[in-house]
Amino acid sequence: MNEPIKGTSKFLSLVLRHKPETIGLQLDENGWANVDELITKCAATGRIYTPEDLDEIVATNDKKRFAYSEDKRRIRANQGHSIMVELNLPVTEPPEWLYHGTPEKFVAAIRAEGLRKMERQHVHLSGDRETAHKVGSRRGRPVILPVHSGQMHRDGYVFYLSDNGVWLTDHVPTDYID
Ligand code: HQG
Numbered sequence: 001m002n003e004p005i006k007g008t009s010k011f012l013s014l015v016l017r018h019k020p021e022t023i024g025l026q027l028d029e030n031g032w033a034n035v036d037e038l039i040t041k042c043a044a045t046g047r048i049y050t051p052e053d054l055d056e057i058v059a060t061n062d063k064k065r066f067a068y069s070e071d072k073r074r075i076r077a078n079q080g081h082s083i084m085v086e087l088n089l090p091v092t093e094p095p096e097w098l099y100h101g102t103p104e105k106f107v108a109a110i111r112a113e114g115l116r117k118m119e120r121q122h123v124h125l126s127g128d129r130e131t132a133h134k135v136g137s138r139r140g141r142p143v144i145l146p147v148h149s150g151q152m153h154r155d156g157y158v159f160y161l162s163d164n165g166v167w168l169t170d171h172v173p174t175d176y177i178d
Pocket of ligand 1: 013065080101102106109115117119120135136166
């Protein structure tokens with residue numbers, strides 16, 4: 001592999017979640033890229049990955065960000081997209097509480113207007129405080145907001161669970177944030 005695995009994962013996140021056009025790639029409506037085409041187009045921009053490199057990323061990436069189709073001819077990001085894709089994630093009944101970690105500076109806005117999906121396709125929630133803490137720490141000192149997901153579910157809000165265990169929903173109104 002021509003760079004540490006973390007750099008590769010970052011680059012694949014860019015291409016498979018946000019900007020496939022960076023390498024002239026097109027994703028289908030479900031977010032899949034053809035593996036051979038991905039490898040060829042990465043190579044054209046100087047990033048040489050073998051099929052075995054991609055196998056390693058799919059298998060070992062700490063957050064299981066990527067997955068193959070059953071026939072392994074296609075690859076996609078499990079969640080986190082900013083471009084419009086239909087992931088066909090299973091609607092799943094959430095636990096009573098989920099957690100959202102965010103930097104302190106966003107808390108006032110979140111208390112005023114709820115959790116919004118911002119640039120992504122969904123609001124991302126974690127099943128435990130520790131994970132939420134990690135998510136929130138990406139941008140500074142985090143605050144953990146408990147979300148009353150059980151009540152949201154009873155009130156008709158829909159939740160999805162991604163293949164890598166991230167809970168997704170469209171919007172969390174302030175009433176459900178503890
Ligand atoms: C905040 C990573 C102001 C929100 C993580 C967050 C996650 C508001 C930021 C995944 C707001 C959006 C997603 C409001 C929400 N006013 N700010 N009303 N509502 N926000 O990155 O949840 O490493 O799009 O709190 O692990 O931080 O990429 O969302 O701080 O799973 O695989 O707006 O990204 O995964 O930021 O993170 P993001 P997120 P990966």
